[in-house]
Amino acid sequence: MSVVAIVPAAGRGERLGLGLPKALALVGGLTMVARAVDGLVEGGVDHVVVAAPPGDEDTVRAALAHRAVQVVPGADDRVGSVDAALAALPAGTEVVLVHDAARCLCPPAVVRAVVDAVRAGHRAVVPATAVADTLKRTDPAGVVTATVDRRGLAAVQTPQGFDVATLRAAHERARAHRAAGEPVTATDDAGLAEAMGVSVATVPGDPRAFKVTTPLDLAMAEALVTAGPA
Numbered sequence: 454m455s456v457v458a459i460v461p462a463a464g465r466g467e468r469l470g471l472g473l474p475k476a477l478a479l480v481g482g483l484t485m486v487a488r489a490v491d492g493l494v495e496g497g498v499d500h501v502v503v504a505a506p507p508g509d510e511d512t513v514r515a516a517l518a519h520r521a522v523q524v525v526p527g528a529d530d531r532v533g534s535v536d537a538a539l540a541a542l543p544a545g546t547e548v549v550l551v552h553d554a555a556r557c558l559c560p561p562a563v564v565r566a567v568v569d570a571v572r573a574g575h576r577a578v579v580p581a582t583a584v585a586d587t588l589k590r591t592d593p594a595g596v597v598t599a600t601v602d603r604r605g606l607a608a609v610q611t612p613q614g615f616d617v618a619t620l621r622a623a624h625e626r627a628r629a630h631r632a633a634g635e636p637v638t639a640t641d642d643a644g645l646a647e648a649m650g651v652s653v654a655t656v657p658g659d660p661r662a663f664k665v666t667t668p669l670d671l672a673m674a675e676a677l678v679t680a681g682p683a
């Protein structure tokens with residue numbers, strides 16, 4: 454059974470603020486996109502398709518030197534970037550993972566757990582962690598209006614895994630909504646599958662699979678790599 458990973462890496466990294474696409478930022482001397490791809494391959498993925506910032510495809514290819522990956526131009530948002538990579542999936546793909554380049558320290562064990570759960574028959578699988586903070590709703594002025602019961606809530610990471618037909622159908626549906634002028638509000642691929650009524654299973658996530666979003670996250674990633682395997 455062929456396992457292919459799509460790596461959305463086309464974001465501009467505005468919140469990181471380095472003036473370069475986030476996937477090309479270095480963590481321990483290696484780009485985030487290269488670290489993300491290496492973790493996927495170590496986790497048993499057979500082939501990787503990377504969605505690069507349009508115009509930066511060659512830079513991303515150079516960052517991935519010696520790795521057998523396909524690089525395609527991404528799009529204006531994450532859903533579009535994943536959709537662009539989906540169009541490039543090789544024939545014979547059965548399990549497909551979608552994994553943020555920005556979650557570059559995700560342990561290979563999480564990748565394996567997601568793949569195993571799809572192979573076990575789940576159409577959609579996400580790594581999930583417990584929510585540690587108390588959650589509040591606020592009004593536009595920032596005043597708390599309610600405390601949210603966090604029991605039963607989970608923070609969801611990537612890689613997210615799907616049987617290929619499910620992910621294709623979810624993105625076809627999103628594309629059709631967009632073509633009809635309707636907004637697509639899902640912030641992850643599992644959300645697109647949920648919108649079609651697909652049941653999404655969870656496997657345990659890992660704190661090291663955190664998304665590098667801000668300069669503090671980058672400093673934490675650097676510190677983790679310097680500290681070595683935990």
Ligand SMILES: Nc1ccn([C@@H]2O[C@H](COP(=O)(O)OP(=O)(O)OP(=O)(O)O)[C@@H](O)[C@H]2O)c(=O)n1
Binds near residue numbers: 468475476534664
């Ligand atoms: N048009 C986009 C936007 C995001 N992504 C990817 O989706 C993942 C999660 O996105 P995020 O962390 O929000 O990255 P950025 O969009 O780069 O962040 P920012 O909003 O700060 O610019 C990242 O690996 C990013 O490269 C993508 O492939 N295409």
Ligand SMILES: C[C@](O)(CO)[C@H](O)COP(=O)(O)O
Binds near residue numbers: 531609611664
């Ligand atoms: C896909 C994701 O990483 C799952 O937690 C997350 O939704 C991406 O969010 P962003 O809006 O692209 O930062």
